[in-house]
Amino acid sequence: MPIIHVYVWxxxxxxxxxKAIAGITKLFAEIGVPAEAVEVIIxxxxxxxxxxxxxxxxxxxxHIKPP
Amino acid sequence: MPIIHVYVWxxxxxxxxxKAIAGITKLFAEIGVPAEAVEVIIxxxxxxxxxxxxxxxxxxxxHIKPP
Amino acid sequence: MPIIHVYVWxxxxxxxxxKAIAGITKLFAEIGVPAEAVEVIIxxxxxxxxxxxxxxxxxxxxHIKPP
Amino acid sequence: MPIIHVYVWxxxxxxxxxKAIAGITKLFAEIGVPAEAVEVIIxxxxxxxxxxxxxxxxxxxxHIKPP
Amino acid sequence: MPIIHVYVWxxxxxxxxxKAIAGITKLFAEIGVPAEAVEVIIxxxxxxxxxxxxxxxxxxxxHIKPP
Amino acid sequence: MPIIHVYVWxxxxxxxxxKAIAGITKLFAEIGVPAEAVEVIIxxxxxxxxxxxxxxxxxxxxHIKPP
Numbered sequence: 246m247p248i249i250h251v252y253v254w255x256x257x258x259x260x261x262x263x264k265a266i267a268g269i270t271k272l273f274a275e276i277g278v279p280a281e282a283v284e285v286i287i288x289x290x291x292x293x294x295x296x297x298x299x300x301x302x303x304x305x306x307x308h309i310k311p312p
Numbered sequence: 313m314p315i316i317h318v319y320v321w322x323x324x325x326x327x328x329x330x331k332a333i334a335g336i337t338k339l340f341a342e343i344g345v346p347a348e349a350v351e352v353i354i355x356x357x358x359x360x361x362x363x364x365x366x367x368x369x370x371x372x373x374x375h376i377k378p379p
Numbered sequence: 380m381p382i383i384h385v386y387v388w389x390x391x392x393x394x395x396x397x398k399a400i401a402g403i404t405k406l407f408a409e410i411g412v413p414a415e416a417v418e419v420i421i422x423x424x425x426x427x428x429x430x431x432x433x434x435x436x437x438x439x440x441x442h443i444k445p446p
Numbered sequence: 447m448p449i450i451h452v453y454v455w456x457x458x459x460x461x462x463x464x465k466a467i468a469g470i471t472k473l474f475a476e477i478g479v480p481a482e483a484v485e486v487i488i489x490x491x492x493x494x495x496x497x498x499x500x501x502x503x504x505x506x507x508x509h510i511k512p513p
Numbered sequence: 514m515p516i517i518h519v520y521v522w523x524x525x526x527x528x529x530x531x532k533a534i535a536g537i538t539k540l541f542a543e544i545g546v547p548a549e550a551v552e553v554i555i556x557x558x559x560x561x562x563x564x565x566x567x568x569x570x571x572x573x574x575x576h577i578k579p580p
Numbered sequence: 581m582p583i584i585h586v587y588v589w590x591x592x593x594x595x596x597x598x599k600a601i602a603g604i605t606k607l608f609a610e611i612g613v614p615a616e617a618v619e620v621i622i623x624x625x626x627x628x629x630x631x632x633x634x635x636x637x638x639x640x641x642x643h644i645k646p647p
């Protein structure tokens with residue numbers, strides 16, 4: 246423990262993934278969990294498959310790109 | 313809140329996705345949650361990866377297609 | 380299929396749960412899935428355990444109650 | 447019930463999936479649940495998207511392959 | 514890896530939990546994963562919070578108890 | 581987006597929750613996501629319900645406490 250499932254839009258860069266994995270693990274280590282026990286799983290989800298306020302993010306947030 | 317994760321078979325059409333996102337959001341708005349606060353995340357899963365009663369849906373439910 | 384995991388704040392009323400379960404199932408039946416195949420799982424989460432914009436919902440959204 | 451979400455590395459073979467689905471279902475049947483009520487959903491996750499101890503599994507566990 | 518999230522009805526006995534954890538781990542070890550790498554997380558869900566075919570399991574499956 | 585589900589052992593302190601929520605949100609803001617768009621959901625799981633290497637954490641890791 247802990248296990249962290251992260252859901253982001255498809256297109257999240259490899260650089261961003263590395264930062265997310267390293268940063269979340271460092272954070273839990275600071276909180277008092279051994280870094281080796283931290284598992285982070287990133288799930289990329291198409292903007293077509295992500296609804297916000299009743300619309301697909303691919304429509305509603307058309308111009309926003311994942312980092 | 314709320315966050316809704318929807319797991320369906322791969323092949324779920326874009327039309328069906330739009331209806332699911334709009335319909336779930338409308339439902340929660342009727343229940344009393346602001347529509348803007350509703351996030352719906354659709355996860356498409358291959359029928360090979362979905363087991364029912366001990367068998368892959370790709371075998372057991374071979375002739376059924378997602379809408 | 381489908382399986383729907385719904386995450387709401389603790390305190391979501393039994394009436395709201397019934398409406399969510401019935402409404403989501405009816406929606407998928409209209410989309411073309413047999414109602415009997417729809418499973419909806421509701422997870423109540425304390426506002427202390429739900430972070431929005433970096434703060435616990437119990438602080439940031441102190442005055443908002445679930446329906 | 448029950449619903450079982452299994453997260454494995456991408457590349458998990460079809461043979462392994464069949465065994466996981468059949469084996470988990472058999473296990474719950476032995477525990478006392480009707481086999482027909484068991485749903486198993488397998489999610490394949492890239493090793494780039496799976497962090498262990500702060501690093502991507504694609505780096506840290508480069509030489510390990512899923513079965 | 515793997516990580517397995519198991520959703521069952523509240524009331525699942527401690528004996529059943531032990532069997533589920535031991536049995537799933539043994540299964541993945543047979544498939545070719547080191548037992549030490551298997552994490553199983555059991556989530557107990559009230560029958561009020563579990564919908565089947567549009568109704569709460571607490572209503573529709575009133576007489577069925579978890580093992 | 582993003583949505584982050586964090587699974588920890590029951591007993592995770594309120595101080596640790598605040599740090600996890602603030603820290604994960606700050607991290608994604610640094611990666612390039614607006615802080616307001618980050619939702620973090622913490623799920624506390626009993627050590628009886630968490631299996632590691634085939635045993636309940638309540639047995640196998642009896643002396644370890646969550647932070």
